[in-house]
Amino acid sequence: MNYIGTPISRVDGQAKVTGQAKYAGDVNVPGLVFGAVVTSTIAKGRIKSIDTSAALKVKGVLKVLTHKNRPALPKSDQAWKDDIAPGGSPFRPLYDDKVMFSGQPVALVLAEEWETARYAASLVHVEYAAKPHITDLQAAREKAFTLKKSKKPRGDAAKAFSSAEVRHEAEYFIPTEHHNPMELFASTAIPEKRGKLTVYDKTQGVQNVHRYLCSVFKKKKGDIRVMSPFMGGGFGSGLRPQYQVVLAVMGALTLKRPVRLMLTRQQMYGLGYRPASIERLQLGAQRDGTLHAITHEAIVVTSQFEEFSSSDTEWADRLYKSPNAKFVHKLARLDVPTSCDMRAPGATTGVYGLECAMDELAVALKLDPVELRLRCYSDKDQSVNLPYTSKNLRECYQQGAKAFGWEKRNPVPRSMRDGNELVGWGMATGVWEALQMPAAARIVLGANGHAEISCATSDIGTGTYTIMAQVAADALGLPIENIGIKLGDSTLPQSPVEGGSWMAASVSHAILGVADEVRKTLFDAAKKIKGSPLSGVKFEDVTLSDGKIVSKKDPARAMTIAHVMRERRLDRIEKEKLHKFKKDEKHARNTHSAIFAEVKIDEELGVIRVTRVVNAVAAGRILNTKTARSQIMGGVVWGIGMALHEETAYDHKFGRIMNANIAEYHMPVNADIHDIEVIFVDEPDEHINPLGIKGVGEIGIVGTAAAIANAVYHATGVRVRDLPITLDKLRR
């Protein structure tokens, strides 16, 4: 193996720095029509009337579609369910006169130019009959409900809490956040011959969108092809098909012309989001720092029509030993779009609450926060009572603390300063799941020694193109320059949506599996060659290396792949295989991290800067230390945003978002980002999968906001539990 584990630069780098990478809204075809969406200005009610006459009078406007004149759409909920739809009734754009959230599409203007479409959209006049709405989680919390029966509690957490020597109880709040990928949601739908359709879509799963569109528009599998070769950031927002792809296809089918529909930045706030959540924690400990009771209850936002839910509460079972534990996850319905996955869904918010609570407990116990975590360290996932495939979290604490200089920390709040700034040091633990899914790959190996690898996965910016090339180059024994990667096309071999940090493991093992078939074919061919140096060698003993098929035991027994293929008159070897992971019910699978953060806070003004973060991660084998490091750095930046900046602000009177743009929705910018150090702790894992891969897309954000919040407390002595920690909250 030569490429796996090395920091090679991304193979799509050149396309990205020259502007050649084509995103869903970058496809230019002759006769392209441009769409613009009109969205609702009320949060709940009915459309009384829509007047499109002024829009239709604008020169260049071709059509305005509304619920009144749209083409037929299916009625059943089932027809609108995508692969990862939660329970409930999925949203259908332009379906009827019902308004379920502010920002809901109510009309689609189609015109010859985008400028024309956007102008005409501003002329569409909608009359509404509004109904009372609710968009405030605090106001809806009493009506929150549990989706499924809560898991049986372990022991009696309430009783153990009341008799504990040291108790901490508090409520933490995380507001709604939006993904805000730099790329706007866009689709270009192009009618082809014989009623077929090619759709370029911004998505994390082309095959999910493909199945969805076939179902919604009653098309056969071969009639629609969905493409997404590049994606300008997803972070979970593109896991489910979004409404613009339905509208683009609707427009293309209506006009029988290609249609591009790109949402505006404001309209992006009418899509999914990280749901606001209330995290209530009760921790009961003995004076020696052992936990006796953990209760974690979450109340999380969903819509009136679907029940999106991700696990906020059970992370404590993976991290901290406690004989008594109770976890309750509740949903509260608001008049908003359905919430959705956003980078480490559930863990980002739940672990924020848990890790701040642990810090408060450490203060109450007068224990170092790292020491408290070591005293409660769990070698088992208590929720299933299983050991881990690997868990090198102890090493994360140790290496992270050392790199940060944690031993120099004075535990007394407000005790450390730098000029007129208070200095705070805080830490937290991170945890995420190590998931893996069935996926297929195809290899086409040419006699010229070049191979094309394909899979319908997306590369959402994470580096999937690159790691696929690395794994394939090693498995086929070819230089990486000889490997071509195709992805983001629904006609390619099966792939799950790209999310949850599962794609690296899933697609890598799909490639390994099919590469084995190629090796077998080459081996069979090589043995048939007269005087073959490989005759008598067993298949298990040959490998592909340096462009050769070679005996592992005796490297002198080898033939070049080119020679074998030429001799056997093989122009190409093409193989495809679906890979499924072996079931392992004896282990729990997680990634872990320890985050150490330094903040400096202007004592008079309260301005907070995150000057240093060390994130030590144990995530199995790292395929590419360069792309993986970027994932963790990105996660840390998101954690900084979550801790100090990000909040989707609602005007509850109108049920609308007040900061639906990226100047007023504050995400981290250059001035906010300073030193970020990423450490990958060595974590060999023989159980999880042959390559020992766990995935790194989510783990970087988990715990980061808590480490910063804990540092803010250490600097100021003020505990702010509701995010984001803005300077006004330090003065309450």
Next chain:
Amino acid sequence: MAISIKVNGKTHEIDADPATPLLYILRDELALNGAKFGCGLGQCGACTVHVDGKPAFSCLLPLAAVGNREVTTIEGLASNGKLNALQQAFIDEQAAQCGYCIAGMVMRAEALLRVNPHPGEEEIRAHMQPNLCRCGTHMRILRAIKRAADRSTEIGVGHEERL
């Protein structure tokens, strides 16, 4: 009425509403899709191009206001397919992740290096302030610019072993 603009050294006659943002013309009329639409409000910088060598938000610049100034887009930066130093540094430092902001980032940074070939970190941060990134590659972007700036003296590429 046709409006004449010069983009990447070529003159084009454009038949469009004079108020149309330059970005729409580049992307939809000239098939130069490197510059991106990210907000349409000058809040994100994804649409950044050069107008007479100075960085400009092409989403805010009406076609009629371009006049006889020269427009350069990311597609006009590499010469004969050879990447310039900044583009290469963006690859080497892995400044590009999803890549959507990158054309704008490169164009804005290039404008700085042309007037100030050796900027300090504070100058780079201040100059790059209008451009947003959501993948969280801020440190890599800043380092790529520093790397390109320092290429002649081969400094500032430290930390390589940490990659």
